[in-house]
Amino acid sequence: MPLHINTPLIRSSALSKSLNKNVWLKIDALQPSGSFKMRGVALACETYLKQGAKRFISSSGGNAGLAVATSAKILNVPSIIVVPRTTSITAINLLQLEDAEVIVKGDSWQEANEYALSLITDSDAFIHPFDDPLLWKGHATLIDEIVNAEIQPDVIVLSVGGGGLLAGVAEGLTRNKLTHIPIIAIETEGTASLHLAIQHNKPTSLKEIRSIATSLGAKQICDQAFYVTKTHHIHSILVSDQEAIHACKAFLADHRIVVEPACGASLACIYSNKDILDPYNNILVIVCGGSTMSAEHILSL
Numbered sequence: 001m002p003l004h005i006n007t008p009l010i011r012s013s014a015l016s017k018s019l020n021k022n023v024w025l026k027i028d029a030l031q032p033s034g035s036f037k038m039r040g041v042a043l044a045c046e047t048y049l050k051q052g053a054k055r056f057i058s059s060s061g062g063n064a065g066l067a068v069a070t071s072a073k074i075l076n077v078p079s080i081i082v083v084p085r086t087t088s089i090t091a092i093n094l095l096q097l098e099d100a101e102v103i104v105k106g107d108s109w110q111e112a113n114e115y116a117l118s119l120i121t122d123s124d125a126f127i128h129p130f131d132d133p134l135l136w137k138g139h140a141t142l143i144d145e146i147v148n149a150e151i152q153p154d155v156i157v158l159s160v161g162g163g164g165l166l167a168g169v170a171e172g173l174t175r176n177k178l179t180h181i182p183i184i185a186i187e188t189e190g191t192a193s194l195h196l197a198i199q200h201n202k203p204t205s206l207k208e209i210r211s212i213a214t215s216l217g218a219k220q221i222c223d224q225a226f227y228v229t230k231t232h233h234i235h236s237i238l239v240s241d242q243e244a245i246h247a248c249k250a251f252l253a254d255h256r257i258v259v260e261p262a263c264g265a266s267l268a269c270i271y272s273n274k275d276i277l278d279p280y281n282n283i284l285v286i287v288c289g290g291s292t293m294s295a296e297h298i299l300s301l
């Protein structure tokens with residue numbers, strides 16, 4: 001039994017009506033950890049446990065860390081999550097709810113990550129937030145579930161941070177012989193690391209990250225995400241923070257589900273009816289979720 005769940009796949013009446021197309025939602029906001037990260041992270045944790053790991057270590061105060069803590073608790077393995085001082089009390093509380101040991105260290109993610117790496121012993125597994133083939137293999141189950149539900153989208157819309165979700169969805173399309181289905185890869189303007197990589201024709205580091213969509217804030221995409229831009233049909237599209245926030249609010253009103261702006265970015269492609277959608281009639285959006293913001297916080301933005 002995998003640790004992630006087979007999430008609901010529904011046709012959105014509100015979005016389908018406003019676009020006059022079929023809009024399908026794969027609602028990974030309902031994973032036990034609150035985001036799609038549960039898929040790949042749980043597979044990685046299970047695999048490392050089988051290989052003898054006695055403890056999991058992560059340096060993410062966001063959805064990746066939460067997926068590590070949730071997986072560790074289910075597997076009855078201790079976890080250490082090192083987070084920088086900028087991490088919210090809400091995020092720390094969520095991690096502690098899963099019995100993770102939370103260590104607050106440093107002023108930036110880089111410092112927290114360095115400390116986390118310094119803790120690793122031979123019996124520990126370090127779980128990366130996006131750059132590990134086990135993560136992509138786990139995320140690929142999203143596509144298996146869509147195929148099993150007998151839904152045939154003609155395009156898939158998803159958000160890109162470090163590119164783990166993109167790499168996983170591409171792997172899922174490949175293993176289901178659906179590589180002809182294009183992917184619309186969404187970033188906010190301030191987290192456009194995939195967009196930059198495509199412009200420079202290689203993974204390239206952003207000078208700075210400036211966006212409300214903090215879960216998309218990887219300075220550079222992983223090599224595998226760049227590689228899939230060569231093997232799959234990927235459209236890289238940017239949305240503004242304002243569009244992402246608006247989409248979170250509209251989605252809360254339409255579907256009564258709270259998602260982070262990182263996920264709102266994908267929904268913004270639909271709510272803003274971007275031109276890129278024009279050729280497509282059956283659109284599937286991966287509602288990737290995110291647990292770091294409350295409804296009150298979203299509505300106050």
Ligand SMILES: *Cc1c(COP(=O)(O)O)cnc(C)c1O
Pocket residue numbers: 035037063064129130159160161162163164165166215216218260262263288289290
């Ligand atoms: C991690 C995350 C993303 C981005 O995923 P990557 O694999 O880093 O590209 C998008 N949305 C949410 C809610 C996330 O937690």
